[in-house]
Amino acid sequence: MSTTLIRVVILFFISFSVAAQDLDSLLNMSAYTQESELQKVLNQNLTVSSAKALTTRETPGIISLITAEEIQNAGARDIIDILRLVPGFEIAQDLQFVLGMGLRGSWANEGKVLVMMDGQPFNELLYQGVALGNRFPVDAIERIEIIRGPGSAIYGGSAEYGVINIITKAADKLNGVHVFGVSGFHSNNIGRINGGVSVAQKKDNISWDLSFFKGKGIVSDRPFTDFNGDTTLSSLANVADSDPMNLNVGLKAKGFQIRGMYDEFKTSDPFTYVNFRNYAVDVKYDYKASKKLLITPQLKYYNQIPFQYGYFDTFTDVDGTVYEADEDYLKVRAERYYGSLSFVYDLSRKVNINFGGLYFQDKATDLLKSDYFGANKVSFNNVGFFAQSLLKHRLVNATLGFRYERNNAYGDAFVPRVALTKKIENLHFKILYSQSFRAPSIENINLAYEGKIKPEQSQVFETEIGYQFTPEMLLAVNVFSLRTKDVIVYLVSDDVYKNYPKSGSYGVEMVYSVRKSNWYTNLTYSFSRAGKSSDADPYEIPGLRDQYLAMTSHKFTLNTNFYINKSISLNPTFIGVGKRYAYTAPDVITKLDPYFLANVFLNFKEIYKGFTAGVGVYDLFNEKPSFPQGYNGDYAPVPGRSREFVLKLSYQLNFKK
Structure with missing residues (x-):
């Protein structure tokens, strides 16, 4: 989008607002006296995009x-x-x-979107990617905060x-025991069986939590045609696994916090198996030096065996090396x-400053x-060094910040x-205006074209305008x-990473929310x-410039929920x-037809003292959307799952306060 168009859009928003009502009338509008169901969500304070907690409508990011x-x-x-919603x-x-x-x-898997759970990053160190699928314990999640835009100024080179x-x-709200499980069934196969348990106890000066999650699933239950046209696989159900495991432990005592996590994810295609293992330990201490100054030292250690893979059948590499069946082809320890x-300093009630420095060392060992x-x-x-200031004024909140990092390998x-x-x-x-970067990962550096690779850099302009027409809307x-310039791209034919001059996208996003006591959409x-x-x-x-x-x-x-009564809710999504x-x-380029997913889920809450059950159908019309490769990498699209019938059970016992 050109700078001229951005200016036109901004002027349109300003003109529309002024035409509707001048500034004085806006400032004098009477606030709603009672917080609505929608406002309870909108008024939650978040720190995902700033050091100082701000609501979703004022935090400096598209949230x-x-x-x-x-x-x-x-x-x-x-x-x-x-994420599909x-x-x-x-x-x-x-x-x-x-x-x-x-x-x-844009394809954003390697180092362009940072994924964290309870503060621990899931981007593996070898490629900076995050494997999705039947992985995260979604029934143990309290909330997900998403920045749909750059985050490098706060989080560094994995959040471009x-x-x-x-x-x-468990890490946030739970004070008791929570047990959960989910089963998914296709017409002829079991899609997944996952389960977990969380235990947490919260007291005034100390709290702890422990969670365990394990599952077994499949990538797809459908036939597969590979890149060379082989159609011998009638079903992927027995050759494409998707098995997660996660152990998560945390302790807080006054300002001291420590969290340890072990995550394992095993998946496979018809020819290869891929394993991810990640140990993480995070220790920090929030020292309140004064009423205005907070000092936080933090230490982290990651020990991973990411993207370990091998072949199910005998495989001969281009250099003549022969790998026997089930023998590892790549196994690297990354640390x-x-x-x-x-430092977080409140200069006054309206001025906040956050600044500091960091150092880290990445190591890789060929096992x-x-x-x-x-x-x-x-x-x-x-x-690296970073700083950010927040000035709160009656007319505008202004955020100004930067981040600088230097790496001995790529500059x-x-x-x-x-x-x-x-x-x-x-x-x-x-x-909003931000620059962001993707830091080259271990493999980007190791497989760099002619031994040279530079950080990928992006320049992002964003504007948002929103209006609450009623307390519920x-x-x-x-x-x-x-x-984006200096785009880091993998060339499959040469097995190298190379900087391309430029890439990018432009567009519009719209969110319309209505939330009442007995329904929301x-x-x-x-x-x-x-x-x-x-x-x-x-x-x-080739031949089409509008899409990647x-x-x-x-x-x-469209996500709509109806509370039939206090215990039963019906949730259709489209x-x-x-x-x-x-x-x-x-x-060979193939156009994939548009698809329309319809899902419906029926919840029975608090059936008996903390017990909840739910049943539903995903992909009601059996559209089966496939997962094409995000680049030209010699892989045919992964067939999407067929219609899946889902059963969920959970039980929560709260400790007495």
């Missing part, structure tokens, strides 16, 4: 907030079901049936396009040692002792951030322009177009996605 109530009512099976998100394949995400019309911050019930010191990195080990050092990156936001009675607006519309629409000057060939569709591979230009969602394009064979 989506998904609550535990919405997740439970919709009967979400996994994180994919949740968020504007701008699309799910596609990376490779080897590992699913990842696109955002705002967005941030997904998952907070579990990160991280330390930071941050197969094959000199994969040219030696058995490699390591890289990174130092430095500097990203500034400016935001103007305000809620004035029923009206809110946001004008809100409409918000945002426009964005995203331009969320209607969203998102539109995106590929940047006209893009030259990242592996993402592009696997991404759609149009998506709408997701419509426009045409997409995919490579289905060498040099």
Whole structure:
């Protein structure tokens, strides 16, 4: 989107607002005396986009907030079901049936969207990707805070396009025991069987929590045609696993916090198996030096074996090396040692400053002792500084910040951030400008074209305007322009990562919410177009400049819930996605038809003293949307699941206060 068009949109918003009512009348409008059901959600304070807690309408980012109530009512099976209801998100394949995400019309899986659960990142260190699917314990989630836009100024080089911050019930709200399970059934196969338990105790000066989640599932139950046209697989149900496991432990004592997490995810395609293992320990201390100053030292350690894979059948590499069946082809230990010191200072009631520094070291060790990195080990050092200020004024909240990082392997990156936001009675607006970056990961550096790779840099303009027409109704519309240079792209044919000059997208997103005591509805629409000057060939569709591979230009969602009584709710959801394009064979581009997903879920809450049950059907009309590869990588689309019948059970016992 051109600068001229952005100015026209901003002027239109301003003119519309002024025409509707001048500033004095806005300031003098009477506030609603009683907080509505919608306002209870909108007025929640978030820190995902700023050091100082602000509501969703004033925080300096384009925000989506998904609550535990919405997740439970919709009967979400996994994180994919949740993200499909968020504007701008699309799910596609990376490779080897590992699913990842696109955002705002661009493939965004490697280092472009940061995914965290209870503060622990799920982006693996080797490629900075996040494997999706039957993975996250969605029934243990208290809320999900999503930045649909750049987050590098706060979170660094893994948050170029967005941030997904998952907070579990045990870590946040639970004071008791919560047991949950979900089963999914296709017509001829079991789709998944997952279960977990969470225990947490909250007291005034100390709290602890423990959660365990484990499951077994399949990627798909349908026939598969590979990139070379082989159709011998009549069903993927027995050859494409999707098995998660997560152990999560936390302790808080006054200002001291420690969290440990072990996460494992096993998946496979008909030819290869892929495993992810991640140990994480996070220790920090919030020291209240004075009424105005908070000092936080933090130490983290990650120990991963990410993207470990091998072949089910005997495989001969291009260099003549023969790998026997079920023998690892890649097995690397990746480690990160991280330390930071941050300061949050309230200069006054209206001025807040946050600043600090960080250092981390990444190490990689070839566990197969094959000199994969040219030696058995490699390591890289990174130092960074960040600062952000918030000025709260009666007319506008102004946020100004930056982040600077320097790595001994790929150089430095500097990203500034400016935001103007305000809620004035029923009206809110946001004008945002950010630069962001994707830091090259271990494998980006190791497989760099001619041994050179640079950080990917993006420039993002965003504006949002919203109006609360009644206490129960809100409409918000945002426009964005995203331009990326030095795009880090994987070239399958050469097995290298290379910087391409430019890429990007522009578009519009709309959210319309109505929430009353006995029902609510969320209607969203998102539109995106590929940047006209893009030259990242592996993402592009030959002969078509409007879209990138696997991404759609149009998506709408409708999530509606009806409380039939205090115990029973009915939740139909609808997701419509426009045409997409995919490579289905060498040099063959296929247009994938638009699809319309209809799901329905019936909840029975508090059937008996904390016991809840739910039943539903996903993909009611059996559309079976596939997951095309997000780039030209020699993989045919993964067939989507067929209609799935879902049963959920949970039990919660609350401790006495």
